[in-house]
Amino acid sequence: GQNIDQPTEMTATEGAIVQINCTYQTSGFNGLFWYQQHAGEAPTFLSYNVLDGLEEKGRFSSFLSRSKGYSYLLLKELQMKDSASYLCAVSTDSWGKLQFGAGTQVVVTP
Amino acid sequence: SAVISQKPSRDICQRGTSLTIQCQVDSQVTMMFWYRQQPGQSLTLIATANQGSEATYESGFVIDKFPISRPNLTFSTLTVSNMSPEDSSIYLCSVEGGGTPSSYNEQFFGPGTRLTVL
Numbered sequence: 001g002q003n004i005d006q007p008t009e010m011t012a013t014e015g016a017i018v019q020i021n022c023t024y025q026t027s028g029f030n031g032l033f034w035y036q037q038h039a040g041e042a043p044t045f046l047s048y049n050v051l052d053g054l055e056e057k058g059r060f061s062s063f064l065s066r067s068k069g070y071s072y073l074l075l076k077e078l079q080m081k082d083s084a085s086y087l088c089a090v091s092t093d094s095w096g097k098l099q100f101g102a103g104t105q106v107v108v109t110p
Numbered sequence: 111s112a113v114i115s116q117k118p119s120r121d122i123c124q125r126g127t128s129l130t131i132q133c134q135v136d137s138q139v140t141m142m143f144w145y146r147q148q149p150g151q152s153l154t155l156i157a158t159a160n161q162g163s164e165a166t167y168e169s170g171f172v173i174d175k176f177p178i179s180r181p182n183l184t185f186s187t188l189t190v191s192n193m194s195p196e197d198s199s200i201y202l203c204s205v206e207g208g209g210t211p212s213s214y215n216e217q218f219f220g221p222g223t224r225l226t227v228l
Contacts (some may be wrong), residue, residue: 030196033217043153064133085181087152091170096141100152 002026004101006088011107012078020073020104022088033098034062034073037085040047046086047073075106083108111165112137112205114220122226123193130189131223133203138183141205144176147222159186177214192226200224 003025012018024032031050035043049055049064049071061074075082088101112135123129133142141160143152156176158164164177179187191198200222 042221045216045218048216089153097143097158098153098204098217099153099155103152 002092002099004088004090004093004099006086006101008100008102009105009107013109013110014080016078018075018078019108020086020088020106022073022101024069024071024088024090024101026090026092026099028092029066030094030096032062032064032071033089034071035087035089035093037087037103039084042071043087044052053085059077065083076106080108080110082106112139112218113205114202114203114205114218116203116220116223117221119221120224120226122228124228125194126167126191127193128191129193129225130187131203131225133188133220135184135205141181142180142186143204143206143217144178144186144188145202145204145219145223147202149199153202190225193225195227198225198227 004044006022031048033048034046036046037043046060047062047063052066054063057109058094059076085103085105087103089098092099115134117132128219143158144156146156147153154170155168157167157178159178159180161180161183175191177189202219202222204217204219206217
């Protein structure tokens with residue numbers, strides 16, 4: 001079967017750093033995505049990793065280790081608007097089919 | 111980036127009826143995907159729609175319940191047939207890429223259709 005696991009919820013204060021871990025076991029692997037989803041809205045793309053290592057994009061960074069089936073999303077200098085659900089998704093074929101984790105609800109407090 | 115629109119944005123339907131959801135993309139794309147997001151849950155892939163061929167359904171989803179059309183490279187429809195309250199969900203379409211190498215691996219989602227079945 002396919003398993004994509006991430007924590008249910010994380011809480012952090014404004015200005016802090018939060019790391020959201022994702023572990024996966026899938027039948028195919030063509031890259032790992034992170035999405036942000038605010039309540040009542042569609043997911044928006046944050047990052048894509050297909051090779052091992054760290055990808056940095058402003059306040060957000062994403063890391064991948066294919067041998068360990070592990071990724072993390074790092075959110076730095078947290079802002080109140082970062083309160084949202086963060087979805088880890090694995091592309092399981094070359095056509096872009098995605099399997100999603102259950103999502104991690106990040107709550108940023110003042 | 112690809113811009114995706116969906117119609118309707120929301121609907122309330124009676125049990126036993128059917129609803130067709132439209133997805134329009136502003137650029138030609140090979141694959142379109144339909145997802146369901148039930149209340150409080152993450153996204154589940156329903157099917158992959160390729161222009162000119164039958165859609166490919168994921169385990170637990172069948173064509174009779176969720177027929178899909180893909181008449182051209184910018185448009186697709188998903189029908190939720192013979193609805194029951196368990197079909198109450200948000201239905202989203204998505205596409206891969208935006209036509210440029212840097213956006214090839216990005217996936218873009220439509221705004222979703224919020225369906226409530228009474």
